[in-house]
Amino acid sequence: MFTIENQVTGKVFRTDGDSAILDDALIHGLNFPYGCQKGFCGKCKATIIEGEVGYEGGIPNGITPEEVADGMALLCQCRAKSDVALVIDELNSVADIEVRTLPCKVQSIERLNHDVTQIFLKIPNAESLQYLAGQYIDLIHPDFEPRAFSIANAPGNDGLIDLHVRLIEGGKFTNFIFNQLREKSLLQLEGPKGDFFFREDSKKPVILMAGGTGFAPIKSIVEHAIATKLDRSIYIYWGVRNEVDLYMDLPQQWANENDNIHFVPVLSQSNEDWQGRKGFVHKSILRDFEDLTGYEIYACGPPEMVKSAAKSFVEQGMIQDNFFSDAFVFAFTGKK
Structure with a gap:
């Protein structure tokens, strides 16, 4: 096991070196920036201060050989070969995050009580939605006005979005969700949105x-x-x-x-x-x-x-x- 430390924030996590550094950072709840996760966009670029990283195959398109020589790495593609100290600015503001419109599929629906249902939406594997804990999305269906729902799961990298939907009397969309929406149905989402998010840099209770x-x-x-x-x-x-x-x-x-x-x-x-x-x-x-x-x-x-x-x-x-x-x-x- 190797230790990865972001020297900007002092946050530390462990990796076995079998997964990309970005993947393990997101699993441990760190808000490392990312985009395509395929090595093309360069949004997850970081500077390696100490330690060694490597790529499976050649150097990805999102980083130049000159940048690699200067100690930079694409975290979505590189794997740790030793303990690593790196420098990357973690996301701590909604202004840092792109609002996107993405297709999604209903993976599961579960009634939690008489008027609340839980929906898990799956984003295509080729896409990703980065957000801060507390933000929301607009759920889009062609027959209804978009409706806002808070994201109920912590930011991660599994492509799942957890929503808790309460049945509203007279609410056309929520009635549709409760009575007609089925697993594998296709929808769209737009987000993330909202300035309600967790300020994790504070020390206050x-x-x-x-x-x-x-x-x-x-x-x-x-x-x-x-x-x-x-x-x-x-x-x-x-x-x-x-x-x-x-x-x-x-x-x-x-x-x-x-x-x-x-x-x-x-x-x-x-x-x-x-x-x-x-x-x-x-x-x-x-x-x-x-x-x-x-x-x-x-x-x-x-x-x-x-x-x-x-x-x-x-x-x-x-x-x-x-x-x-x-x-x-x-x-x-x-x-x-």
């Missing part, structure tokens, strides 16, 4: 507040934090109406398996058997944190929840620049 399917981008953020071995404290608050709306057990699993992750579910319309938190989710946060000055807060869900939370959090010391939000607007125009 993180509060993640989700309402309903606002859990989807929160899931992406937490999975990314776990993949990158982030040691910041993470507090997850998931607010729903009743217990059945907690459509995944993952938050409790994360809390059980990671000392720095904590989970509090909050029900607004609980029955008598519920022994946990009750009421509005943002009020549980206010109850647990007397002073929010030193925290970053990510809020995703219905607009009224986000608006009420922002106002209350500022009154309890939160710095406005430390508040990041994505409000879901359930409108028939397909806008988010």
Whole structure:
């Protein structure tokens, strides 16, 4: 096994040398830039400071022999032959990422509860979609207006996009997804979009507040934090109406398996058997944190929840620049 270190960020991961350095970096949650992943575009070009890399076959078209002689390498094609120290600017802004329109196939559909379904979309092997944890895509079907859905899985390199779709009363697209969409159906997506994404360079503890399917981008953020071995404290608050709306057990699993992750579910319309938190989710946060000055807060869900939370959090010391939000607007125009 070899150690790969990006000297720009200090981030380190391990590789057995059998896969391209880029592939292993993405598996470990690092936001190395990339494009075609075929050795043509040159977007994953890095400078090798120490160590040795090699290519299977000749030098790829995306890099010149002169650049190789100067210590540069295409990370999508090269493999580590020793421990490697390299220099590459990792993506940390939506401005660094290209918005693309891509075909996709429905790989699987699973009903998670009475009004939420999970869809996995597969992008063709020759394509890729790079995004930051928390961003969303527009899902496109010729019979409907495009509809925005948050990406629920962490950035990776497997060509899969995880979406959590809630059935909206009167919503034509979501009714189509629930009642007519089938596996292997062909769609298009456009993205990534949105400035709601995880600021991973910060050292502040993180509060993640989700309402309903606002859990989807929160899931992406937490999975990314776990993949990158982030040691910041993470507090997850998931607010729903009743217990059945907690459509995944993952938050409790994360809390059980990671000392720095904590989970509090909050029900607004609980029955008598519920022994946990009750009421509005943002009020549980206010109850647990007397002073929010030193925290970053990510809020995703219905607009009224986000608006009420922002106002209350500022009154309890939160710095406005430390508040990041994505409000879901359930409108028939397909806008988010």
